[in-house]
Amino acid sequence: MTFSNPLILGFFLVINVAVPTLATVHTVGDKSGWAIGSDYNTWASDKTFAVGDSLVFNYGAGHTVDEVKESDYKSCTTGNSISTDSSGPTTIPLKKAGTHYFICAVPGHCTGGMKLSVKVKASSSASSAPSATPSPSGKGSPSDGTPAATTTTTTPSTQSASSSTSTSPIVALFFTVSWILISYILV
DSSP, X not given: OTTHHHHHHHHHHHHHHHSOOOEEXXXXXXXXXXXXXXXXXXXXXXXOOBTTOEEEEOOOTTOOEEEEOHHHHHHTOOSOOSEEEOSSSEEEEOOSOEEEEEEOOSTTTTTTTOEEEEEEBSSTTSOOOOOOOOOTTSOOBTTTXXXXXXXXXXXXXXXXXXXXXXXXXXXXXXXXXHHHHHHHHHO
């Protein structure tokens, strides 16, 4: 059974690469980030968003990420936000299927283009469409029926792609532990 350990290691490496991705991180606006003058509807039009994915809004001081109702999105009305964050790069996990609306609540920014409408599918295996679910502010989100998630601050990425795909840490941990146990049993 000398060949078993390299064979098993190779098997788990192939499985880790071949396992379909379970979550995608979408960087809103790609390299432009969350800024005045960008066309976020065009940005979102060719992307698929699913429950389990997340949106990363990269921005500096002087901007916010507010989830709002459709009517407030269309009219760029501020003050009625479902959730809000202004602490810098903001990651919003996509927890629930449906259309969600985001604006910058700084006067003039929404009308200057800082607004995003996204539609999230029920699972990552569903077909394409854009979306997201809010988090930051401590307010609960009526769109998912749960208290708002805490904001995760991220460092702006230097990726050239608009989103990155990663295997769930839980899946990676499962395969790593399995490999260790099988190696231990075979040795």
